Amino acid sequence: MEIPPVETPLKVSIVINNYNYERFLPQAIDSALGQTYPHVEVIVVDDGSTDSSRQIIAEYCDRITAVLQANGKQGAAFNNGFVHSTGDIVIFLDADDYLEPQAAETIVANWRLGLAKVHYRLRVVNGEGQPSGVTYPQANTLSKGDLAQIVLNFGSYAGVPTSGNALSRVAMANVFPIPAEFKTTADDYLSVLMPLYGEVAAIEQPLGNYRIHTSNQWALATFSCDRFRRFITHDIQRCELLKQKATELGHTVPDDLEYRFFGRVWSRLASLKLEPEHHPVPSDRALVLSYWGMRAILKYSGFNTPKKLMYCLWFLWVGVMPRPLAKPAIVWLLAPQFRPKSIHQVLTQFRTAIS
Numbered sequence: 001m002e003i004p005p006v007e008t009p010l011k012v013s014i015v016i017n018n019y020n021y022e023r024f025l026p027q028a029i030d031s032a033l034g035q036t037y038p039h040v041e042v043i044v045v046d047d048g049s050t051d052s053s054r055q056i057i058a059e060y061c062d063r064i065t066a067v068l069q070a071n072g073k074q075g076a077a078f079n080n081g082f083v084h085s086t087g088d089i090v091i092f093l094d095a096d097d098y099l100e101p102q103a104a105e106t107i108v109a110n111w112r113l114g115l116a117k118v119h120y121r122l123r124v125v126n127g128e129g130q131p132s133g134v135t136y137p138q139a140n141t142l143s144k145g146d147l148a149q150i151v152l153n154f155g156s157y158a159g160v161p162t163s164g165n166a167l168s169r170v171a172m173a174n175v176f177p178i179p180a181e182f183k184t185t186a187d188d189y190l191s192v193l194m195p196l197y198g199e200v201a202a203i204e205q206p207l208g209n210y211r212i213h214t215s216n217q218w219a220l221a222t223f224s225c226d227r228f229r230r231f232i233t234h235d236i237q238r239c240e241l242l243k244q245k246a247t248e249l250g251h252t253v254p255d256d257l258e259y260r261f262f263g264r265v266w267s268r269l270a271s272l273k274l275e276p277e278h279h280p281v282p283s284d285r286a287l288v289l290s291y292w293g294m295r296a297i298l299k300y301s302g303f304n305t306p307k308k309l310m311y312c313l314w315f316l317w318v319g320v321m322p323r324p325l326a327k328p329a330i331v332w333l334l335a336p337q338f339r340p341k342s343i344h345q346v347l348t349q350f351r352t353a354i355s
Contacts, residue, residue, distance in 0.1 A: 290319025
């Protein structure tokens with residue numbers, strides 16, 4: 001039986017979380033205020049900025065709700081923004097990103113009862129806001145429907161960063177406030193848990209702009225082993241969260257949850273091969289990770305046969321070869337902007353041939 005559409009007007013809260021992004025903040029605020037949908041409130045949470053962000057916020061006067069807090073990281077900003085919001089739908093917009101004018105209107109048009117969230121593509125732009133020509137995610141269509149079991153089985157699904165999610169207030173009530181241990185990974189906390197409390201709808205049209213620049217904590221604008229270590233710690237925390245929440249809700253997660261998503265495994269393999277002395281999981285071994293990576297690709301990825309073969313060869317090569325030979329394969333896969341033109345052309349032709 002088809003679920004009837006919800007009654008309108010729904011109210012949309014756009015919560016902008018900011019810390020020292022004076023350079024980008026005005027564009028984020030203007031994009032929220034410039035929505036074509038009339039039932040929008042804009043809340044700006046400043047997380048103890050030491051630049052001119054607070055002066056910028058003050059210039060908007062009563063057009064926005066300003067929430068000024070001491071530095072408490074992302075989790076505290078989300079909690080404070082949620083408390084001050086009143087919308088049926090809440091968008092957490094990173095201050096270095098910005099929305100398309102029709103974002104809220106399109107989200108509401110796709111909303112229905114029973115949804116935990118709607119996520120949508122993000123156009124990737126550089127620090128100056130110039131489009132890179134790609135959207136996020138590049139390769140996959142966004143996951144949609146009842147994703148609870150997928151999350152419990154794999155700990156991951158095809159989604160988008162913070163600014164690409166519109167969340168149900170009803171579902172959010174089950175997971176707020178965000179605990180202190182997720183103060184720097186609040187976006188991932190919500191990404192993991194929201195599908196446990198309702199279905200997910202997807203909009204393949206880009207409704208926001210995701211800015212990749214050198215001070216962005218997670219985007220790979222530069223190649224750094226320190227980022228791999230953050231990803232790994234982040235993923236371990238994610239899996240522990242799922243185990244805990246599954247127990248609370250009467251579900252189970254597989255014993256090999258940490259190894260079912262190939263992206264999680266290749267981050268660990270890359271970190272181990274590049275800087276073994278700083279790798280955060282002392283028990284990891286390269287050949288063992290290669291095995292788990294190939295298993296994840298072959299059993300769980302859903303890729304076609306040529307693509308499975310390509311990724312399995314990557315895991316085997318990186319696992320077996322010494323660091324000088326493994327490093328180029330790691331860099332070219334995980335940070336494509338560093339690929340030589342010839343390698344990029346070969347990979348592009350290969351992807352075209354197997355698609």
